[in-house]
Amino acid sequence: xxxxxxxxxxxxxxxLVGNPLKELNAYLIKGKDRNLLIDTGFxxxxxxxxxxxxxxxxxxxxxxxxxxxxxLHSDHTGLAPDAAGEKGTIYISxxxxxxxxxxxxxxxxxxxxxxxxxxxxxxxxxxAHIWDSNPAHSMAPPRGVPHACLEDGDVLEAGGYKLxxxxxxxxxxxxxxxxxxxxxxxxxxxxxxxxxxxxITAWNDLPDALGAYLESLKRIREYDVRLSLPGHRGxxxxxxxxDQLLLHHxxxxxxxxxxxxxxxxxxxxxxxxxxxxxxxxxxxxxEDFPLTQKWFAVGEAVSHLERLQAExxxxxxxxxxxxxxxxx
Ligand SMILES: [Zn+2]
Numbered sequence: 056x057x058x059x060x061x062x063x064x065x066x067x068x069x070x071l072v073g074n075p076l077k078e079l080n081a082y083l084i085k086g087k088d089r090n091l092l093i094d095t096g097f098x099x100x101x102x103x104x105x106x107x108x109x110x111x112x113x114x115x116x117x118x119x120x121x122x123x124x125x126x127l128h129s130d131h132t133g134l135a136p137d138a139a140g141e142k143g144t145i146y147i148s149x150x151x152x153x154x155x156x157x158x159x160x161x162x163x164x165x166x167x168x169x170x171x172x173x174x175x176x177x178x179x180x181x182x183a184h185i186w187d188s189n190p191a192h193s194m195a196p197p198r199g200v201p202h203a204c205l206e207d208g209d210v211l212e213a214g215g216y217k218l219x220x221x222x223x224x225x226x227x228x229x230x231x232x233x234x235x236x237x238x239x240x241x242x243x244x245x246x247x248x249x250x251x252x253x254x255i256t257a258w259n260d261l262p263d264a265l266g267a268y269l270e271s272l273k274r275i276r277e278y279d280v281r282l283s284l285p286g287h288r289g290x291x292x293x294x295x296x297x298d299q300l301l302l303h304h305x306x307x308x309x310x311x312x313x314x315x316x317x318x319x320x321x322x323x324x325x326x327x328x329x330x331x332x333x334x335x336x337x338x339x340x341x342e343d344f345p346l347t348q349k350w351f352a353v354g355e356a357v358s359h360l361e362r363l364q365a366e367x368x369x370x371x372x373x374x375x376x377x378x379x380x381x382x383x
Contacts, residue, residue: 057083057109060282061238063214067109069096071130076251076287079130081106082242083120085113086214092120093233093242094286097194098133106134118142123211123218125244125286126227127151129195136200146211148222149204150229150260157199167259172350175257175357176322176377185350205231218242223275225268226253228261232275239281241293246271247283249291252303256354257361265362269304272297304359308366311359312382315369320379327356 057065060082067081079102082093092110096102107117118140124132124147132154135145147154153164169182186193207222211233218233223246233242245253258264280293307330314329315321328341332352344352360380363369370383 057112060284061240064216064240065113066284067106069102069105069109071097072099072101074130076130078288080284080286080288081109082284083110083113083115084214084216085115089213090115090120091123091211091213091218092138093123094125094131094244095122095134095138097130098137098196099194102194103134103137106138110138121146121213123233124148124151124154125232125242125246126230127154128227128245129154131244131286132196133194135196135202145200145202146205147202148220148229148231149206150222150224151227151231152202152204152229154195155198155200155202161198164259171257171259172353174373174376174378175353176324177350177353178324181346181349184346187346207231221275223271224261225255225264225271228258228264230271234278239279241275241278241280241283243275243283243285243293245286246275247293247296247300248285248287249283249296250288252300254351254355255304255358256351257357263358263361263365265304265358266365269301269362272300307355308359308362311356312363312368315360315363315380316382319381320374322377322379323357323360324353326360326380327352330356 057067059065063085065083067083069079069081071077071079079096081095084091096106117138120138121144122135122139124135139145205220209220211218216235218235221232221234223230223232226245230244230246232244232246255265255268261267276294276297283290283293310330314326318329360369364371368383370381372379
């Protein structure tokens with residue numbers, strides 16, 4: 056059932072079956088001239104059915120909405136073309152538009168990502184299977200979809216509301232939040248979540264992603280947000296949550312630095328194995344981690360190691376094509 060949050064603004068819960076995130080919050084603004092759907096769910100039957108049922112309860116069919124994506128991840132963009140149909144426009148940050156890249160460009164990008172993971176010590180034989188179970192590929196929108204790009208500061212209007220686009224890089228290079236100043240309401244995407252810690256990984260096109268993320272956290276803290284609208288699960292107090300997330304990453308940085316000090320000269324893949332992870336699995340040892348979890352863990356470890364380099368406490372040395380980390 057759509058949950059009416061403000062007049063003409065609804066939250067549509069979209070189940071993410073089998074995914075630890077559990078549910079995506081899509082939001083829909085109903086207007087006279089246009090309807091705006093913010094985020095969509097995976098391109099997968101259960102999400103599609105849920106989204107279209109929720110929309111139908113508001114009297115809307117596929118093609119009756121424009122789609123506004125908070126960021127490129129496929130749980131937020133997967134159904135954008137289905138929902139927008141032929142008439143609707145899909146909006147996304149220019150820095151995240153690559154999710155709609157044509158095939159060749161997308162293949163080139165992903166082989167670059169795999170190469171980076173190899174340099175960080177991720178075993179070749181595991182990389183060969185990484186896309187078997189990773190939702191990034193299989194549930195993403197089809198490639199080469201037409202869309203419109205957003206820049207920091209752009210304003211969209213729908214249902215009598217004004218949404219200002221705020222670029223908040225970190226979770227993805229082009230993560231955007233949408234600010235409705237008059238109402239004190241902020242669409243957060245995955246920049247700040249209340250029940251989950253947003254994943255911060257390494258990006259080939261966003262050096263020191265964690266540094267960028269921490270800056271974005273401090274920036275969003277300056278807004279007088281009275282209604283937080285996160286991309287997943289429950290709402291909460293934004294400033295208090297930002298403070299928790301800042302502290303969380305400080306502690307994670309300390310943990311990563313301790314791992315480097317105890318195991319100098321090892322790769323990010325090995326160092327990730329010395330850090331603590333909350334995962335939904337019976338496996339206890341790093342070697343037994345499910346492959347997708349390993350991928351996320353190594354990405355997160357690299358983003359913390361990049362930050363430690365920027366802070367001057369760690370140095371990275373290429374040894375036979377693999378990056379080794381040492382205390383600086
Ligand atoms: Zn995300």
